[in-house]
Amino acid sequence: MTTAIYWIKNDLRLDDNPALTAAAAGADHWLAVYCIDARHEARDADGQPRLGPHRRAFLRESLTDMRERLAACGGRLLVLQGDPSDLLPRLAATLGAERVTTTFEIAPEERDQVAAVARALPAGMLDCHEANGLYEAAELPFAPDDVPPGFSRFRRKVEGYCRPGAPIPAPTRLPPPPPGLTGWPDALPASSDWPAAGCPYTGGESAGLARVRHYFWDTEALADYKQTRNGLLGPDFSSRFSPWLALGCLSPRQLMAEIHRFEREVVANESTYWLGFELLWREFFRWILRAYGGRLFRRAGILNRQDRPRARDDDRFAAWREGRTGMPFVDANMRELAATGYMSNRGRQNAASFFARDLGQDWRRGAAWFESRLVDYDVASNWGNWASVAGVGTDRRDRGFDVLWQARRYDPDAAFVGHWLPELRGLPADQRHTPFLLPDELRRQLDYPTLATVPAAWRDAAAD
Known part of the structure; x- marks a missing residue:
């Protein structure tokens, strides 16, 4: 009997989730795990929480929705409190898991965390998959460390030489959870601990898919996106998919495929192109961060401009x-x-x-x-x-x-x-x-x- 663990981070969805699909493949028992660690409570230099009230509420709702969607397929999500480099090896040993699957990360802190988990597990046990982008590294017409430094050059390269891969369908059935979980208390925050705080968005894949249906198919607002995208008031001047993209409740490949379906079935115009154009902007910054790493967070930045203001008034x-x-x-x-x-x-x-x-x-x-x-x-x-x-x-x-x-x-x-x-x-x-x-x-x-x-x-x- 094989047991697999899927370590969830910013990929809180079933649809088009390569890591989730790979984690479940061939497993007799399967468990999804999310870790609430010190980074969730961290504060910046001004003493402000890095994970503010609106982000907290959206994350709690997204975890709740993920749990419900996994349960509907026979799976289980366990939320744990603590450092994943400590929790995951102990959990894997307790359950006799053969592998831990997760997503590849591009930001320095997140990459360091994945590396720490890999070191804490037996060699080769952590299996990483690319996710949450339009393209995987192998699909690009340039090496990941040689990303074109300007968006226009990046766009011309990717539009001219590659297309996003087809999204992977969500699983309809998942392996059951393994026995032996009684000693692992669940730490999903209560709504009273991480309250909604006036946020107009509901977290989770279900709410994200509902927004896609509304914007693309119920209202066909996509057809006018280029004309309305600079609006400031109202629910539909923009697609507003970004909250769900940020936590991986929606996949950009999924959205791009939906744009192309809209173009086939309703209309293809400047607006439909422009929403894809905005997804490319998001993709551009992902590859810039992957290529330049910590340099992006310095005052002088990628361009090493030492004349930038230092003031902290x-x-x-x-x-x-x-x-x-x-x-x-x-x-x-x-x-x-x-x-x-x-x-x-x-x-x-x-x-x-x-x-x-x-x-x-x-x-x-x-x-x-x-x-x-x-x-x-x-x-x-x-x-x-x-x-x-x-x-x-x-x-x-x-x-x-x-x-x-x-x-x-x-x-x-x-x-x-x-x-x-x-x-x-x-x-x-x-x-x-x-x-x-x-x-x-x-x-x-x-x-x-x-x-x-x-x-x-x-x-x-x-x-x-």
Whole structure:
């Protein structure tokens, strides 16, 4: 009788899960295990939890859903509390397991953890599979360590030479769990311990698949994605698949296959291409992180720019994270993040640019705050985008955003600002983006902060 363990990390789904499929193949007994370890309780340099309240709730819901979906196929998920390099070898020995299967990791901390588990197990017992990307290394037209440094070159390479593999169907039956689990108490957090905290998204593969059905087939909103993707209010201006992609509740190959089915059955247009284009951006940052590793997290970044700001002004940081900078477009986005754990891509780019360039702060402090608060935090996309905005990523043009210009273009009626900044709702729409231009007495009556800094774009324009 063979026994196999599947160590789950950020791959909380049954559909298109190569590691899960491989783990179950040929096993008489099979057990899925998730470990809540010290990283789940870790704090950043500012004392903030790296796994903030919205991410915690989404993870708890995703684990609950995974447990239910596995049980429906005859399988079992066991959630354990502790270091996987300690727990998994002991569990494998207790159960007499022949192998432990998991997914390959690309970020330094996660890779170190996998390596620690491999060392703690008997040699060759840990079986790693690639997952959570559009492409596996063998499918790429370049070596993983030689990824093109710019997105346009990357896109041309992969679009011209390879296509994502077909997604693997979810199993309908799984081997039963092994005997001998009575001494292993389950540690799945209760909803009271990791509460929902106002997040608008429900974690888990079931909710992710429901979102796909809604966006692709119930509303056919995909057909207009390119025209609406820069929206700021409403449920369907964007696909909003990112929370489920971040935890592996949805597979990008699965989404790409669904885009192609939509193109065959409904319409193929710029919008359908553009959603695939955005998946390629996500893929690009994954391979950049895999190639450059820890360099992505340095202040000087991949480009080794030693002139980037070092400032860590606590007052400016607090004003930014709490939505009190005096720049309404930034403040509205930061208050949305605090309340919901979500922010549009347009908002993220502007909030990051304002922090790193206008406030002149060390960009890594802002990236760490997003890591804590974003329900869809993805290590490669978050740190890759922040590095790009800070001018230390892959884009050598070193350009920031004119936040006021962006606000007027993408929130022309100031509805988004009015929604999240109630103190400005009484102003006419054409004044909500610029309360700092109002007479002093009227500005004091608003109870809205003074502008924290003159934006860099205005200083540059004045110099010209």
